[in-house]
Amino acid sequence: MTPSPAAPADLVITGCTALRHTGTGSGSGSDERIEFAEDTSIVVRGGVIEAIGVDIELPDAVERIHARGQVAMPGLVNCHTHAPMVALRGIAEDLPTEEWFNDVVWPIESNLTAVDVELGAKLACAEMIRGGVTCFADHYFSMDTVAAVVEECGIRAHLGEAYFSSQGPQGREKSLEFALRHRGRAGGRITTALAPHAPYTVDDTALAATADLAREHGLPVHIHAAENRDQTEASLARHGRTPIEILARTGILTGDLDVLLAHGTGIVERDLPVLARTNGRTAVATAPRGYLRFAWPTTTPVRALRGIGVPVGLATDGAASNSSLDVWESMALTSLIQKSTEGDPRWLTSRQALHHATLQSARAVGFGGRIGSLAPGLRADIVLVDLTGPHTQPVHDLAATLVHSARSSDVRTTIVDGRILMRDRELLTLDVPEIVRELGERLPALVDRSHGRRIQEYGT
Amino acid sequence: MTPSPAAPADLVITGCTALRHTGTGSGSGSDERIEFAEDTSIVVRGGVIEAIGVDIELPDAVERIHARGQVAMPGLVNCHTHAPMVALRGIAEDLPTEEWFNDVVWPIESNLTAVDVELGAKLACAEMIRGGVTCFADHYFSMDTVAAVVEECGIRAHLGEAYFSSQGPQGREKSLEFALRHRGRAGGRITTALAPHAPYTVDDTALAATADLAREHGLPVHIHAAENRDQTEASLARHGRTPIEILARTGILTGDLDVLLAHGTGIVERDLPVLARTNGRTAVATAPRGYLRFAWPTTTPVRALRGIGVPVGLATDGAASNSSLDVWESMALTSLIQKSTEGDPRWLTSRQALHHATLQSARAVGFGGRIGSLAPGLRADIVLVDLTGPHTQPVHDLAATLVHSARSSDVRTTIVDGRILMRDRELLTLDVPEIVRELGERLPALVDRSHGRRIQEYGT
Numbered sequence: 078m079t080p081s082p083a084a085p086a087d088l089v090i091t092g093c094t095a096l097r098h099t100g101t102g103s104g105s106g107s108d109e110r111i112e113f114a115e116d117t118s119i120v121v122r123g124g125v126i127e128a129i130g131v132d133i134e135l136p137d138a139v140e141r142i143h144a145r146g147q148v149a150m151p152g153l154v155n156c157h158t159h160a161p162m163v164a165l166r167g168i169a170e171d172l173p174t175e176e177w178f179n180d181v182v183w184p185i186e187s188n189l190t191a192v193d194v195e196l197g198a199k200l201a202c203a204e205m206i207r208g209g210v211t212c213f214a215d216h217y218f219s220m221d222t223v224a225a226v227v228e229e230c231g232i233r234a235h236l237g238e239a240y241f242s243s244q245g246p247q248g249r250e251k252s253l254e255f256a257l258r259h260r261g262r263a264g265g266r267i268t269t270a271l272a273p274h275a276p277y278t279v280d281d282t283a284l285a286a287t288a289d290l291a292r293e294h295g296l297p298v299h300i301h302a303a304e305n306r307d308q309t310e311a312s313l314a315r316h317g318r319t320p321i322e323i324l325a326r327t328g329i330l331t332g333d334l335d336v337l338l339a340h341g342t343g344i345v346e347r348d349l350p351v352l353a354r355t356n357g358r359t360a361v362a363t364a365p366r367g368y369l370r371f372a373w374p375t376t377t378p379v380r381a382l383r384g385i386g387v388p389v390g391l392a393t394d395g396a397a398s399n400s401s402l403d404v405w406e407s408m409a410l411t412s413l414i415q416k417s418t419e420g421d422p423r424w425l426t427s428r429q430a431l432h433h434a435t436l437q438s439a440r441a442v443g444f445g446g447r448i449g450s451l452a453p454g455l456r457a458d459i460v461l462v463d464l465t466g467p468h469t470q471p472v473h474d475l476a477a478t479l480v481h482s483a484r485s486s487d488v489r490t491t492i493v494d495g496r497i498l499m500r501d502r503e504l505l506t507l508d509v510p511e512i513v514r515e516l517g518e519r520l521p522a523l524v525d526r527s528h529g530r531r532i533q534e535y536g537t
Numbered sequence: 538m539t540p541s542p543a544a545p546a547d548l549v550i551t552g553c554t555a556l557r558h559t560g561t562g563s564g565s566g567s568d569e570r571i572e573f574a575e576d577t578s579i580v581v582r583g584g585v586i587e588a589i590g591v592d593i594e595l596p597d598a599v600e601r602i603h604a605r606g607q608v609a610m611p612g613l614v615n616c617h618t619h620a621p622m623v624a625l626r627g628i629a630e631d632l633p634t635e636e637w638f639n640d641v642v643w644p645i646e647s648n649l650t651a652v653d654v655e656l657g658a659k660l661a662c663a664e665m666i667r668g669g670v671t672c673f674a675d676h677y678f679s680m681d682t683v684a685a686v687v688e689e690c691g692i693r694a695h696l697g698e699a700y701f702s703s704q705g706p707q708g709r710e711k712s713l714e715f716a717l718r719h720r721g722r723a724g725g726r727i728t729t730a731l732a733p734h735a736p737y738t739v740d741d742t743a744l745a746a747t748a749d750l751a752r753e754h755g756l757p758v759h760i761h762a763a764e765n766r767d768q769t770e771a772s773l774a775r776h777g778r779t780p781i782e783i784l785a786r787t788g789i790l791t792g793d794l795d796v797l798l799a800h801g802t803g804i805v806e807r808d809l810p811v812l813a814r815t816n817g818r819t820a821v822a823t824a825p826r827g828y829l830r831f832a833w834p835t836t837t838p839v840r841a842l843r844g845i846g847v848p849v850g851l852a853t854d855g856a857a858s859n860s861s862l863d864v865w866e867s868m869a870l871t872s873l874i875q876k877s878t879e880g881d882p883r884w885l886t887s888r889q890a891l892h893h894a895t896l897q898s899a900r901a902v903g904f905g906g907r908i909g910s911l912a913p914g915l916r917a918d919i920v921l922v923d924l925t926g927p928h929t930q931p932v933h934d935l936a937a938t939l940v941h942s943a944r945s946s947d948v949r950t951t952i953v954d955g956r957i958l959m960r961d962r963e964l965l966t967l968d969v970p971e972i973v974r975e976l977g978e979r980l981p982a983l984v985d986r987s988h989g990r991r992i993q994e995y996g997t
Contacts, residue, residue, distance in 0.1 A: 166930075167937035171886045203927035369873035372882045400941035401928050413829035422832045426631045467663035468861050468945075470626075470973045471980060477627035481860035485928075486946035513930045520931060 152211025156390030161197030178535035208485035237272025288328030303343035360441035390441030612671025616850030621657030668945035697732025748788030763803035820901035850901030
């Protein structure tokens, strides 16, 4: 039943300063115009922003938030993570990539149960909602469980069941089955993808079969690709092709599939024409903290990708490498590391960072045109940010304050699909102490490595 | 009057997990052993940690804090900042160093009044106390005003009145007069230094005179030095000597003065023997966020400095370049940027980062042996950190959780000299809304650049 216009709205927010996109909204990175409109009101009905503006008529509403002194902005999107890995936060520190995988993470993941994944996903969602993240792209195992957590806690997600070709065709089929069964679930809050792990763990035949399935079923693909320069060099040495070229040759990166590439710090000059030919249907997720931690020699080439119209979304990767799921930090670090890497302090301004965090991230996870901006008709994924703290005052440049001075802990209210998931820092759909208690009971069995197994071998 | 042992203690903290240094505590960087002792109690009397341990006898106390689930650690030290510059937070974004100085900051600073400095210092102290900073080293103008704010709000500080040689001998004399008058004030919470700006703004004669004064009066020197590689190269081109060599030649860096060098990202190989000869009386403050932002090609060479026994403290620089006074972020970034720069994921572990944040920082600001550790007889500068949030759970490695997952906003209680300055996130000695309101009234006059003046010219 469509509510009649005379019925009260679900939610009215008044008095906020709203982040508005004033460009074309194409999300291509070519138009980063952002304005801040003071004393804005937002009317939410049926999960959608019905109206937003300064002098709009305000209907009765079931719920009202007076947000003077707060900034309303689109919820952040975590464009690539492994949410349940919060269970492993801090367990594999100060290690090179190969030892991190082979000696700690992949042995531990051979113990994973659906209960571990459920508790990890709940804790991750709690962390993300508290940090103003309203949508995440997850790439992991036991994804039925993650989907159930998403359904229950109210967040939005783009989910894919990960597989290696070592699992045989069953891995791919399970990923397909998951993607088809969950697509559009939770009232449309869940979208799905096929999720092959990476070109170095999924062979060319399996990649080609994945591309065929994606095409046949109209599914996007979410995959780790050219994560670091070593992988690119190993791929060139072994196959004479870069990971990006392998993805093109196997039919993944052809321009008729929507593809989300995680990391891409190993993308090299010769990959750019390949990516350009995908006509903006490819996006890259950047999670710069992990690249520093692992001492990878390069970061995601954001400037080159912008030059060829590839959107770059912000991400955290899993907390076992990133220490948190703090997309706010990813936003600031992306700006800082891009300035440093390009040797150009004028590059990747705060407004550009906000554009990555909003329109480009929404597009990267396949929700472009539905989220990523505060505009009538878009889903009501909104966060309210309190800038009254001493660390965010005074405000000379609101974009700079948001990106470089504000912190995820300044998010006071998180709204997804018009539903308030956190109000005044209080989570309304998840019980953190209970989750932590239950997870604590699972940890000894989860982290046991005495069996000597691992789910896969890392060797680029 | 010395309180009798039978009198109640001022403060007793019970049930916390305490960060304890178990090495020699020399602060040289050669011994970074840190342990976490659960269920620890801390007794504070007369501003000093009287006792700390697991099974110690607990006296009556005027104030008790039950801190179960919280970590007690030494308060953070901001080893180099310009606190009042919070007033300029976000006003000079996305600019190279030279334009940042010449086009925005130095023109604006020609408008500075003591009232601006007072309000900026208050706001800065509020931000730092909320972020777990219990001591800061400030290098700025109108420092009488900053000292009064420190006295009033209860934080600890190492203060120096900045000067350029363009001010003539008066600048230096004013710095000396300030240092002598305020040394030991606020019950010992204030220490002072001579604060020449930098070798590129203070000529050799003035530096030599500074060294003489420092020696004569037993004062330390706090100076910007080799801030970036450009400065080192310009100095070599102009004088045939690096900034560090100039400081040695003018008598500043000789090993009988305590010297705090800010930044040092332009320290080069040939500087290392010069610094080594100062026998650990020189320290360097690193503030890595600004180096990224300005796209400087190098960062502070922490590993090389450790190799020659030079302590490296953590810092934020001013908020006009760093966007915040968040030393917690400096701690995490120092670890991440050092790993990345050295190409070594095993380097600058969380425990090393905590060692920089505590013993090395205390030593850098001349408070070594008085703060920087939780031990009987040391001043009671303590912060309590709440790790129950979803972003800091579960805990597999408490050092990693503190450095890489916790945030400054997780500090619940900040104590300086035994006095509680923030309790449960509430500031007890500063009124932020009132400071922000008053500062807001000052801003139009402060940021006016129509006069075309500047206090100095940047040209390395």
